[in-house]
Amino acid sequence: MGIDSAKIKLLPWGAFKLSHGIYDTISMMRQSSYFVIFLLLIIGLSSCKNKGQQTTSTKTDNAQENTxxxxxxxxxxxxxxxxxxSAYGQQKFTTPNIDKLASQGMLFTEHYSGSTVCAPSRSALLTGMHTGHTFVRGNKEIQPEGQYPIPDNTYTLAEALKKAGYATGVFGKWGLGYPGSEGDPxxxxFDxxxxxxxxxxxxxxxxxxLWANNDxxxxxxxxxxxxxxxxPQLIHEKxxxxIEFNKDNPFFLYVASIIPHAELVAPEEIMxxxxxxxxxxxxxKGVDDGPEYRNGPYESQKETHAAFVSMIHILDNQVGEIMAKLEKLGIADNTIVMFTSDNGPHTEGGADPDYFxxxxxxxxxxxxxxxxxxxxPLIVKWPGYVKPNTRTDHVSAFWDVFPTFASIADMEVPSSLDGVSFLPTLLGEEKEQKKHEYLYWEFHEKGGRQAIRKGNWKAVKYNVFASTEDQMELYDLDTDIGEENNIAKEYPEIIEEMKLLFKEARTPSDVFTFDQGTYLSVE
Structure with missing residues (x-):
């Protein structure tokens, strides 16, 4: 790789303080007769902990829960x-490691991202709110580096899990606040x-x-x-x-891969x-020189098809290596793994989604x-809880992840969340699964766009900023998954209901005002 990545150590400050605190305490106690008592106490607590870890209880018919x-x-x-x-029908190439994950867990057929671009999708994920309520509702850049930050008073999934005793780490792409801002991870x-x-x-x-914590x-x-x-390889190594560093403690690992987004490039040995x-x-033909080279614009690629598949190959291998690491450390059975994507396929940098x-x-x-x-896609593996090789058509979205993890980690969540825990679905308890009244999205580019799904009805509005009363499209996803037949004129009563929901679904935002020309997207 050209760099000794082992020299880049990311030890959370809390762990550093704790280790030095214990060292100081032991140094003090060595000077007194209480040192022996202290050691006996530690041994006793360790024994209790080991006994507690061996205790199990029934969670599902064929599942046992580690305490x-x-x-x-x-x-x-x-x-x-x-x-x-390939688990979702890809024919031109295969994704064996991700497919294996699907065979060992549950595959969702009707899961939705937080948005149709990166930053708002991630905001919905980490706040448990859809784009009518979450703070970051679009891509908005801050020069020279970073995006508009989520505020300090935002209560994120990472903060909730950290409060519940989890070590927290994010590796990959952030996009929710420039370095050092209140939105910094x-x-x-995140630790x-x-x-x-x-x-x-x-x-x-x-x-x-790249960024290593604040450096x-x-x-x-x-x-x-x-x-x-x-x-992507260096980030994967970190x-x-x-995982290795936190193998003995509960951890939340957010792997925000940058694959396969734009600039289609992979190492020669994979190509x-x-x-x-x-x-x-x-x-x-992209930008291969000058001041903008490697400053956002994509470089040229003569073989975009081969490069795209090479990148998917790398992503699939990395998923496999994460799973292998869990097995090697003996923690696979006590780890829930989710795999998904932040939005649909792009057409940038020579990408060819029609071909694939x-x-x-x-x-x-x-x-x-x-x-x-x-x-x-959404694939979930959780040994002993999620039945292998299962599928569900439960309708879910990114803002459901926060309450789902909260249910799993047994922690409280704010009442303001739009999300609904899909833990009952994971456990095979569909009769207990609460469903959304509707799902909502808004998009701040290309003239403004909105969409609502309620049951099998899907309402879509384009050119919202031009605002005409007859612009709404309506589809029945039960019979028209490809949204080929706009049946808005056939169901005026559904259209009227959707109009009310579009108004109800969003609260105003001073930053993402949802009007023409408010800001420029760079993503």
């Missing part, structure tokens, strides 16, 4: 389409952060620098046009280190596996509020 809180790993791919996994409940703070710089896979880590191996360090296998190739059928049977891509822009 320790389960570790939580949430893997978020970047712009991976509903049809980009270290100010929003450890490694990766890209800024979505724009996350376009480039051989970056000039900007300059990658000299990528200076000029050099390609010494492929960032991800595995986090060799797929070169020439996806004809006809599609070339892309990346949105499967769905209409639209990233930046659309049709199903192809917001319906995403």
């Amino acid at each position: 320790a809180k389960p570790n939580i790993i949430y893997i978020l791919a970047d712009d991976l389409g509903y049809g980009d996994l 270290l100010n929003q409940g 450890t952060f490694f990766g890209y703070n800024c979505q724009r710089l996350g376009h480039n896979y051989y970056p000039r620098h 900007s880590l300059v990658l000299e191996e990528n200076s000029g046009k050099q390609k010494g360090i492929y960032a 991800t595995l280190d986090f 060799q596996k797929y070169r020439g296998k996806f004809p006809p190739e599609k070339a892309y 059928n990346s949105n499967g049977p769905l209409k639209g891509t990233k930046r659309d509020l049709y199903e192809g822009g917001i319906r995403v």
